[in-house]
Amino acid sequence: MRRALSLAGVVLRKELLDSLRERRAMAMALLFPLLGPAVLAMTLWVVGRTAHGAVERPLALPVAGAEHAPELVAFLRGAGVEVTAAPADPERAVRAGERDVVLVIPPRFGERLRAARPAPVRLVLDGSRQSAQRAISRARALLDGYGRQLGMQRLLVRGVHPGLAQAILVEETDLSTPESRAALVLSVLPYFVILSVFVGGMATAIDTTTGERERKSLEPLLANPVPRSGLALAKIAATALFAAAGLVETLIGFGLVPLLLPAASLGFTVRLDPALLLRTFLLCLPLVALLSALQILIAARARGFKAAQTTLSLLMMVPVLPGMMLAFLPLTIRPWMALVPTLGEQLVAARLLRGEPVAPAFVAGTVAATAAWAVLLGALAVRAFQGERIMFGR
């Protein structure tokens, strides 16, 4: 047993050295885990800018035909709107994205208003442009407000209580907190955590199995007095170490991004402190073992380098599904979800990163279930190395 372990150690050391010298694969393995932090940084920056900037800045509203409605323009100015001259062709300007929204007041506005008939104004806008949404809704709200104000004055003049025209009163209580706004951003992070584990060890998993077979170095290796189980475990361990390195890199990146971006001043806070990241790391350790064993199992049985690469890349897409569901659907945690590897971890990681409590039983279940899967897949990987199967794949 001790002999087998020390031989496995020899193989592990060689695989690590060999992998570290494979420059291109290493660059890929080291750069890819930074994708998550990069996406986080970009999302924080964009969300922060649009949410924050638009509230503070006064609405700049180009108005065409301002001379037809001087009172409306005065009302807008009074509400803090920067009324500017409209471009010659409002529709072209909006379509080109030069203006968010343009107000067009037709010549018959004053005449219709005086006749107490609905006076038309036109808002030129592009409803599909996310960045223009705030300007559009503010312009709409202001015009609605002006219209309501005039309507009430008319009722008052005719001796009718304005309240009669308002059948219901809507009060809004906005429960969104800075944290919950940040949660939207954070909901995509668990997927990137899982992804980093996948990518960190992938090159090593393929190189030490299919790669070794295609380079024909497998046969001389198998002619050595090394237990096949030791061989399989050493290759899983080498893969797991690189996977864990990818995970650590991603988590450290997540920890650094909020420090570099002043998220608090953007209207919400993202708290990714070291203790939290460490807990996420520990949560994912069984997953590191599971995915490494799975990658070695698949690569050892693959027909060739290309086949291994394709299969493992496709496999990487599988945890996207629960990841997407987490991001866009309110997924209720159910006990069976702990049993599904990557789903349990993503659910727990999502709660952890949002600073929400997670049931300890669910965490324990997730860790135990994933560890059990890891042992099962590890055993299958060891089996794939027995006999002569490993010589040919399949």
Next chain:
Amino acid sequence: MIELADVHKRFGAVQALAGASFTVRDGCITGLLGPNGAGKTTALRVLYGVLEPDRGRAAVDGRDVARARAAAQRRLGVLPHAHGLYPRLTTREHLAYFGRLHGLTGTALRARVDEALGLLDLGPIADRRTDGFSQGQRLKVALARALVHGPRNLVLDEPTAGLDVAATRALRTLLGRLRDEGRCILFSSHVMQEVSALCDEVVVMARGTVVAAGSPAELQRATGHASLEDAFVAAIGSDEGLS
């Protein structure tokens, strides 16, 4: 000593070995001669424990390969048909890796690695990565790797394939020296001249079985042919696949 007894091996529809039996003595270079597809590589692979026979047994110094694979492999140095080097490791790292896999450590390992480097005159390329080595350099690294743990038995699969004359001669000299040290050497080839120039004993294979075995003189006598070439052709039954 190396023994193969009634070894059968089938790959799908192909019967690669159909009851192959032979014995290779110590202090002797034995050539495994046969046309392409005769089952030479399969026989050697069963011997060094990477293929499992359907029937029959293989043994190295009395250690059964199927039942005590590690013990048999410890007494064996192997040069497979493809040398299979790691392009990102140096010559010295190759030798050290295989030495460690045979349980060598510390100063004993270093001494053995240096010895193997010297034996094959690998000093000048000891610390270069093997990527870009010539065919002759690759063979020398693979051979040094097979010898680093000082095995009593040496198995080489078509060692001269792709070598120039100088490298072939150097290999011949080395094998002669190893034989004189009392080791058991088995190498396969489909080149008759090579076998007749180098071997004390010949095992002739065709269609998965051994069709003749003995010293070249014995073979000539048994087949009644004066030239060794004619003796081989007579033993195999055709000259197809030989050169």
